[in-house]
Amino acid sequence: MRVVTISATYGTAGSVIGPAVAEMLGVPFVDRAIPGAVAKELGCTLDEVLAHDDRAEHGLGRLLAGAMRLPTVTFGGVDTYLPGAMPTPPEEFVAHTERVIQTTARTRGGVILGRAGAQVLAAFPGALHVRLDAPLERRVRQTAAFFGIDEREARHIVEDNDRARTAYVRHFYRADPADPTMYHLVLDSTRIPVPTCVEIIVTAAEAIG
Structure with a gap:
């Protein structure tokens, strides 16, 4: 079974390359199935899980990113302020997400996009960890072209998503998702064509899996 985790900054075509x-x-592309599986395990609604998911539009990453801008908050082990009370601790949702990812990797294999997959499966034998990244300006231009919007609006979308995804990994795993030592491959998919990125990842996964 092949297992690949992909950490992607916004505007690097992770949702195209992954599938x-x-x-x-x-193997399965494991993205939107994760919140559904977590909801089933916890016996809660999908909306509740999405509120804690790092890839959801209004997920926990947004709250953490907002907290990062507060003067009293640090991410070096100090408690983090979360706006609004949450009935279920965020750690419980994250723990179930980890369990779903680990079970999927062990039983079916798959390509896992986001959700700190490289940290969750760091010790999983044969897993390939990939980072998709590129300079901000190129990601902004790519996002603007994809959505047909101006670059000012695209920059806001890119920076907001970057903050949210970084906050999620820093808060729960005390890691910087941009650290290249956590990955086997780091690719600039704004310069390397998407089909070529796919071929490179597949070749690497087959070589180490």
Whole structure:
């Protein structure tokens, strides 16, 4: 079974590359299925899980990113302020997300996008960890072209998503998702064509899996 985790900054086509890699490897693309599985485990609604998901539009990453801008908050082990009370501790949602990812990797294999997959499966044998990243300006231009919006609006979208995804990994794993030592491959998918990125990832996964 092949297991690939992909950490992608916004504007690097992670949601395009991930499914393409999964299809070529013959394994599931594990993205939107994760919140549904967590909701089933916890016996709560999908909306509740999405509120704690790092890839959801209004997920926990947004709250953490907002907290990062507060003067009393640090991410070096000090308690983090979360706006608004949450009936279920965020750690419980994250723990269930980890369990879903680990079970999927162990039983079916798959391509996992986001959700700190490289940290969750750091010790998983044969897993390939990939980072998609590129300079901000190129990601902004790519986002503007994709959505047909101006670059000022695109920059806001990119920076907001970057803050949210970084906050999630820093808060729960005390790690910087941009640290290249956590990955086997770091690719600039704004310069390297998407089909070529897919081929590189697939070749690497087959070589180490």
